[in-house]
Each structure stands twice: as structure tokens, then as C-alpha cells.
Amino acid sequence: MGKFDSVITAVEVKHTKLKELIKLYYNKKLALFTWGAPGIGKSETVRQAAQELAKELKLEYSENIKDLNDEKKFMVIDIRLSQCDPSDLRGIPVWDKEKGATIWLPPDTFPRTGYGIIFFDELPNAPPLTQASAYQIILDRKLGTYQVPDGYMLMGAGNRLEDKTGIFEMGTALKNRFGHTQLAKPTIEEWTKYAVQKGVDMRVIAFLNWKRTGLFMWDSTVKENAFATPRSWVHLGLLIKDIPSKDLENLRIITATQVGVGLSGEFAQFIKIKDQLKDISYYMKDPEKCELPDEAKQADLSWAFMVSLVEYYASKQETKVLGDIITILNRLQEEHGFFTLKMLMTVDKNLGVKLMKVGNKATALANKLFEYFD
Numbered sequence: 001m002g003k004f005d006s007v008i009t010a011v012e013v014k015h016t017k018l019k020e021l022i023k024l025y026y027n028k029k030l031a032l033f034t035w036g037a038p039g040i041g042k043s044e045t046v047r048q049a050a051q052e053l054a055k056e057l058k059l060e061y062s063e064n065i066k067d068l069n070d071e072k073k074f075m076v077i078d079i080r081l082s083q084c085d086p087s088d089l090r091g092i093p094v095w096d097k098e099k100g101a102t103i104w105l106p107p108d109t110f111p112r113t114g115y116g117i118i119f120f121d122e123l124p125n126a127p128p129l130t131q132a133s134a135y136q137i138i139l140d141r142k143l144g145t146y147q148v149p150d151g152y153m154l155m156g157a158g159n160r161l162e163d164k165t166g167i168f169e170m171g172t173a174l175k176n177r178f179g180h181t182q183l184a185k186p187t188i189e190e191w192t193k194y195a196v197q198k199g200v201d202m203r204v205i206a207f208l209n210w211k212r213t214g215l216f217m218w219d220s221t222v223k224e225n226a227f228a229t230p231r232s233w234v235h236l237g238l239l240i241k242d243i244p245s246k247d248l249e250n251l252r253i254i255t256a257t258q259v260g261v262g263l264s265g266e267f268a269q270f271i272k273i274k275d276q277l278k279d280i281s282y283y284m285k286d287p288e289k290c291e292l293p294d295e296a297k298q299a300d301l302s303w304a305f306m307v308s309l310v311e312y313y314a315s316k317q318e319t320k321v322l323g324d325i326i327t328i329l330n331r332l333q334e335e336h337g338f339f340t341l342k343m344l345m346t347v348d349k350n351l352g353v354k355l356m357k358v359g360n361k362a363t364a365l366a367n368k369l370f371e372y373f374d
Contacts, residue, residue: 009035009160010180015045015190018183022049025179026117026153031138033123033156033175036183038218039229041194042157043078043121045183050076050117059115068111071151075116077109081126081134115151124158124170131174138177188212191230192342193372200237202310202343203245207270208233209339210303214263228259245271245311273304280312287327295333302332306340314347322351323358330361341365342372 010033013021018034022045025032036042047063054061054074062073095101110118120134133143138156141148148154156178186194188208195205208215217228226232236258240251248268256264283290293301309325325344329337345351355366 010182012182012184014184015041015048015186018045018181019049019052021179021181022046022117022153022155023053025155026053029141029150029153031154031156031178032181033158033178034181034183035158035160037185037216037229038159039231040183040185040216041230042183043119044231046117046119046121046155046157047076050074054115057115065109068109069113071114073114073116075111075114077111077116077118079109079118079120080122081120081130082122084126084130110146111149111152113149113151115149117153117155118148120154120156122158123156124160124168126168128168128171131168131170135174135177138174185216186230188215191215191233192339195234195237196342196345197373198234198238199241199346200234201241202346203240203271203307204233204237204267205343205346206303206307206339207267210270210300211266214259214266217260217263224260226256226258226260228263232258245274248272270300270304271307273300274308276301277305277308280308283309283328284312284321284324287324288331290328292328292331295336302336306336306343309340310343310347313344317348319354319357322354323361326355326358326362326365329365337365338368338372341369345369345373 022032026049034042034045051061057074059074060072061076062070063076063078065077067073067075068077123131123134126134137143137146137148138154141154160182192205192209214228215230215233219227236255239254239258243251243254245251248271251271252264252268255267259267277293278291283292293305295302309328313321313325322344325340329340332340341351348354352366352370355362355369358366
């Protein structure tokens with residue numbers, strides 16, 4: 001891994017804790033900044049926290065600028081300071097004849113009323129002069145004649161200097177206007193839960209649960225353009241969702257575009273391991289007695305087997321087939337059986353209903369699944 005792993009710029013928190021802090025800062029209307037490496041979910045966590053706040057406030061979540069100032073909506077207003085000039089925040093000066101003085105007209109992207117988060121994403125990428133223009137709005141919640149509505153909080157996020165992503169050192173005056181956290185890289189368990197809910201391809205989820213070190217392999221000293229981050233794996237899992245495993249060369253090329261050449265070869269090899277399995281019809285014919293891969297001695301084949309079960313179910317999505325698969329899962333280690341059930345969720349959103357129809361043999365795994373997503 002890169003040298004940045006040993007550098008802590010603020011108190012390090014997990015994604016769930018960051019959401020708690022965002023809610024706390026929102027209720028107190030104070031500004032919060034989160035630092036972190038590229039692609040680990042800083043922006044996504046802000047949006048998840050906003051969605052939860054919207055639900056708590058009985059409002060509808062929105063990022064559509066057309067909903068600005070709608071008091072029935074909870075907004076996330078994403079402002080990229082790196083793409084702004086100082087005047088884009090303060091507005092433009094115009095002569096007020098009645099006052100006999102110049103007044104400033106703030107941009108119409110700032111809310112006048114309502115609820116939400118004004119999110120300065122990638123703030124450290126903005127030049128110092130543009131950063132300086134944000135001082136007053138972050139500390140005083142106003143800028144010239146503009147006043148941030150009481151229902152809004154201010155939030156910032158960005159990479160650190162050691163991440164070498166073209167950022168500027170943030171001035172101490174601006175830093176002191178925020179509370180600061182550093183977001184930890186997600187664990188494979190945290191990423192898996194998110195990936196299942198996003199509908200990421202189960203082959204990607206299975207591969208990363210087998211090769212756990214592959215989730216985040218970015219190194220600031222390496223020049224490769226595509227590299228593995230939680231974000232790039234999610235993108236890959238959406239890109240290949242409709243591409244069959246037999247189209248191996250295409251899968252390898254697409255994987256390389258998102259996570260790099262090295263991992264693309266490993267991912268393709270992982271998918272190819274399934275060739276060592278018996279035909280899926282063998283396992284479905286006698287799910288109670290069929291010979292299963294040795295989970296202790298053939299770990300890679302066991303993971304490939306779980307993918308094969310999910311792919312087969314995806315082609316059928318029948319309650320009887322699900323019942324046969326549950327019979328097999330009950331013969332696997334509990335963690336593997338539960339994991340396969342989570343992957344089944346990625347291909348069938350009505351899985352919960354069908355599990356209830358399967359009967360008693362699915363009860364233990366089903367209850368665990370319902371608790372997991374509660």
C-alpha cells in the first residue's frame with residue numbers, strides 16, 4: 001500500500017460513525033469536513049446521511065436543483081469549488097440606486113429557504129483565492145447579503161496532500177472553521193453490504209470476499225491510471241452485470257479499465273476457476289447428497305461454486321430452485337451460506353418473499369438476512 005496509510009490528518013472514523021457525526025453537526029448547524037483517500041466513499045456517505053436525515057424529518061430527499069427552496073425536500077447541494085471563481089460564491093456587484101451603494105447578487109444555486117446540506121466537495125482542489133472566498137459563509141453562515149437558511153448545514157470533503165491529487169494546502173483560518181474527520185477505508189464487510197444494496201454484480205462481490213486485499217490498492221507512487229478503490233469496484237460491478245462469464249476476454253478488458261491490468265487478470269482467472277466444477281445440473285439433481293467443493297482445501301473453487309449457484313438461480317428465479325439451493329447452503333459453512341444468500345439478493349429483489357415460501361429449511365438463513373438489512 002502507499003505511504004499515506006500511516007498519515008492521519010484528523011480523527012479517523014468509519015462510514016457509520018461519519019454519518020452519526022454529520023447528523024450531529026446538522027442539528028447544531030456547524031460545519032464539518034471529512035478527509036480521505038480517493039474512492040473510499042466520502043461523497044456517498046454524505047448522501048447516505050442526508051437521506052437518513054430526510055427520512056427522520058419526514059422530507060423527500062433530492063439533489064435536483066429544480067427542487068431548491070422547496071420546504072418539502074431535503075437537498076444536497078453539491079458545489080465544486082475547484083470549478084468556481086471567487087465571484088461564483090460571492091456573486092456579482094451591482095449598483096443600487098436607492099442605497100447609493102454597490103450590492104452583491106449571490107448565485108441562485110444557494111438556497112433561500114428549506115432544509116439540506118451545502119456540500120463543498122473536493123474543496124482542497126480549489127485555488128487558495130477561491131478557498132478564501134468560502135471563509136465567511138462557513139464561519140458566519142452568510143456571505144455579503146446572503147444568509148444560509150436555518151435548515152441547512154455546511155459540509156466539505158477532499159483528499160489530503162499526501163494523496164497527490166492536485167490539491168492546495170488549506171489555510172489554517174479555513175481549517176479552523178470546520179470540525180475535521182478522516183474517513184477510514186471501508187472493510188470488505190461494509191463494502192459488501194453496500195454493494196448488495198446497489199445491485200453490484202455478484203462475481204465482483206465474491207471475488208473481493210475471496211481476495212480481500214484487492215478492495216483498495218491505490219498507491220500514490222504508482223503511475224497506473226486505473227486502480228482499485230471501493231468506488232471503482234462498484235462501477236465495474238455495474239458495467240459487467242449483463243456480460244456472461246463465458247465472455248472472459250471482454251470481462252478482462254472491462255475490468256482493466258476500472259481496476260488496472262494486474263487485478264483484471266486475477267479476476268478473469270477467478271471466473272475461469274468455475275470450469276473445474278461439475279455441471280450445475282449435477283448439484284441441483286441431488287442437493288442433499290451431491291459432492292461439494294472442499295471449503296478448507298479448495299477455497300477459490302468454493303467461492304466460484306457460490307457464484308455458479310447464484311448465476312443458475314438468476315436464470316430461473318423459481319421458488320423450487322431456491323429451495324434446492326437453500327438445501328445446499330445448509331451444508332456449507334454458515335458464513336458461506338449466508339454470503340451466498342446476500343449475493344442472491346443482487347439478482348432477485350423479491351427473494352425475501354420466496355424465502356418465506358421455501359419453508360423451515362430457509363428460516364435460519366432468512367432471519368439472519370432480514371436482520372442484516374434491517
